[in-house]
Amino acid sequence: MAGKKLYHRGQICNLEIKDLAFEGKGIAKVETPEGQYIVFVPNTIPGQIVECRMVKVQRSYAEAKLIRIIEHSELEVEQNFASIPGAPYINLPIEKQxxxxxxxxxxxxxxxxxxxxxxxxxxxxxxxxxLLHYRNKMEYSFSAVYVEPNQDTFLDGFGLGFKKRGQWLAVENLLGDSGMFDAQFEDFLPKLSAWLQERDHTAWHPKKHTGFCRMLAVRKSFAQDQLLINFVSSSAELEQFDLEAFKQLFSEEFGARLGGLIHTINDDVGDRPNASDGERHLLLGKENVEEQIHGLRFEISVESFFQxxxxxxxxxxxxxxxxxxxxxxxxxxxxxxxxxxxxxxxxxxxxxxxxxxxxxxxxxxxxxxxxxxxxxxxxxxxxxxxxxxxxxxxxxxxxxxxxxxxxxxxxxxxxxxxxxxxxxxxxxxxxxxxxxxxxxxxxxxxxxxxxxxxxxxxxxxxxxxxxxxxxxxxxxxxxxxx
Ligand SMILES: C[S@@+](CC[C@H](N)C(=O)[O-])C[C@H]1O[C@@H](n2cnc3c(N)ncnc32)[C@H](O)[C@@H]1O
Incomplete structure (x- = not known):
């Protein structure tokens, strides 16, 4: 396309996705007098109408970030799972994927x-x-800035879930099973969130660097059907943190499925603390679970690399x-x-x-x-x-x-x-x-x-x-x- 650029960086527009390129980059084709202008929008599906923000604008094509889906595609089949940014194609039948x-x-x-x-x-x-619940590791964030599922309004308070798509500040509250990790664990998240709030614990504020609850890193062993959970907090509210009641909450919920419960205290002000850094306390069980591949046994911690x-x-x-x-x-x-x-x-x-x-x-x-x-x-x-x-x-x-x-x-x-x-x-x-x-x-x-x-x-x-x-x-x- 010659001449003036069709869009500018930061511009928000609605586009229809027509095709898909490698790595799930949806392709929108905009007709112009000079021919077709291509906009790539990752994590979208052909047939969807999406709202997106231009992040890179060139003469012949642009790249945009998905903000929200305005209209779903006919290819999609609605699922009963909580929608998360990490599973953009869960509604697309697996043969289509x-x-x-x-x-x-x-x-x-x-x-x-x-x-x-x-x-x-x-x-x-x-x-x-x-095809579902296949992941053996997940990391959830707490944040004092959050949005309710599928909403855009930022609220102040206590959020627990994944960072909202394209966001570093707000998390989108996860209210149940996403279909990607352990169903029991994700169904338990709202209960954990309520438990912490009832005890006046606060969530970390990524801008102000204040608050207590920071993240939850969880590893699952399929061989043992067990979970290894690392709760990362700052040191801010340690005095009021009732460790015994916290341990009891997890023991009662998971019983023999609880392979280990770790509490890590990390005051690093960075946006994403490393779950393995900080002062580490093993509260229950062990620091490792075991996974098996082709009969070989592997001891893995919450953080170690494993498929x-x-x-x-x-x-x-x-x-x-x-x-x-x-x-x-x-x-x-x-x-x-x-x-x-x-x-x-x-x-x-x-x-x-x-x-x-x-x-x-x-x-x-x-x-x-x-x-x-x-x-x-x-x-x-x-x-x-x-x-x-x-x-x-x-x-x-x-x-x-x-x-x-x-x-x-x-x-x-x-x-x-x-x-x-x-x-x-x-x-x-x-x-x-x-x-x-x-x-x-x-x-x-x-x-x-x-x-x-x-x-x-x-x-x-x-x-x-x-x-x-x-x-x-x-x-x-x-x-x-x-
Ligand atoms: C995809 S993982 C491989 C995993 C392993 N084959 C498995 O299936 O468990 C890639 C690995 O390469 C390692 N790595 C990255 N850069 C490296 C380098 N320059 N030299 C050696 N190892 C490197 C990473 O630490 C990581 O463990």
Whole structure:
């Protein structure tokens, strides 16, 4: 579009969503004398009419933030769950979600990854075994500024729920099960909120930095059907905080389901306190719960990294292992698992290919400690873990060059730093199994891999996060030039 811009930054407008691009970016098409002008509005569904605010305005397209849905789409089927920003597609039938995720990811691999015939390399789409209540972790905020569900008026008082979409100040009160986490826990939130208010406790005010109740971080173990709860407060009202009654409230509500109750006192004035920082008191039970994946046991704390949807993670890992094992994975002595987290894939590899030397590399020392502990508990003591940056590790360990048949990569959403990817390529592995929770960065890395002789053989998509725009991809690359 030439000439004057159609919108300006900050402008609020109503638009109809016509299509969906990768990562759930709804597309509105505005007819102009110069042709169609595109506005991307994340977290929307084709057929919806939405109110949104322009955040980036270019000559040929704009990006806007959803404020509210004015009219629902015919594609939506209303659910009885409390609506939360973290589940924008819960009303869209799962086959439709699948259709969009599949189509937009394949298109992304073609466009950004420069993979011709990407649809022919598509192996399979793996559904999440649980479509509802699949998450094993949730963090709720308290705030002295809140809105009631589906309302826009900011109120002063006591709010408990999730930050309202696009907001850092106000939370939207969560009055029950969102369909994403533990139903009993979310149904209990209004009771907890009332209990705290009856005792004159205040919620944290993000601007004034006053108040007592700050956040609730909760971890669920599906294997044990237990909850581990960390209540984070400031030190402001400790004198009137009735610990015994607080413990009783949780014990009575959850009984044997209460794996542990922690109280963390954190006076850090930052907007989002880290639930693991501060003075920590274990009030009931234990600091960890146990989760199981393919029969291996993992001890996890509220904060440690662990796949959010364990049932689906089992299928994701199985697919990665299938790709690793389908071609003489033990023909060379070493298997590397880079970006190993708490060592789940590393341990599964060690179990599946017992003849290989299996090494996991992860930058967070605490995660490596967790990995070592669970490997020991699982009887996989031959495994080696290094707490290091992948790039530095590869520089300091040239001895692995050309001794690797297959390596697995599972980087964070930002993908692999270009320099690090080159070091990985220099290792000369014959096959790379690249797992990604962000196919956009994986597509970018596909170009580099191709440039250095790795060709994409096939990929699968795993729906780890139903009702969100996210999709996980597992891709197998083989070295074609030696
Ligand atoms: C997606 S998680 C991998 C999780 C693991 N494979 C699992 O399934 O449990 C990515 C991991 O990469 C780690 N990481 C990020 N940058 C890194 C780097 N430069 N070197 C090593 N590890 C890094 C993060 O700490 C995180 O644990």
């Amino acid at each position: 699948r259709g969009y995720k599949e189509k937009t990811t394949i298109e992304l691999f073609r466009r950004i990854g420069k993979i011709e015939g990407a649809e022919k390399l598509f192996d399979e789409y793996i559904e999440s075994p649980r 959010t949807n364990p049932a689906s993670a089992e299928l994701l890992y199985q697919k990665a292992l299938d790709y690793v094992q389908e071609d003489k994975a033990d023909s060379k002595p070493v298997i590397l698992d880079l970006f190993a987290g708490t060592g789940t894939i590393t341990q599964l590899l060690a179990k599946a290919v017992p003849t290989a030397e299996v090494i996991g590399v992860e930058i967070i020392p605490e995660a490596v400690e967790d990995a070592k502990r669970s490997a020991k508990a699982n009887g996989l003591e031959k495994l080696k873990f290094f707490a290091a940056d992948v790039g530095k590790f590869l520089l300091e360990h040239p001895q692995y060059q050309n001794r690797i048949h297959t390596l697995t990569l599972d980087p964070p959403r930002a993908g692999i730093a270009p320099k690090t990817l080159r070091k990985v390529i220099r290792l000369g592995a014959e096959r790379i199994v690249y797992i990604s929770c962000n196919p956009a960065t994986q597509a970018r890395d596909m170009q580099t891999l191709a440039e250095f002789g790795y060709s994409l053989k096939k990929f699968s998509l795993v729906d780890q996060f139903p009702h969100t725009a996210h999709i996980e991809s597992v891709a197998l690359f083989e070295k074609i030039s030696h």
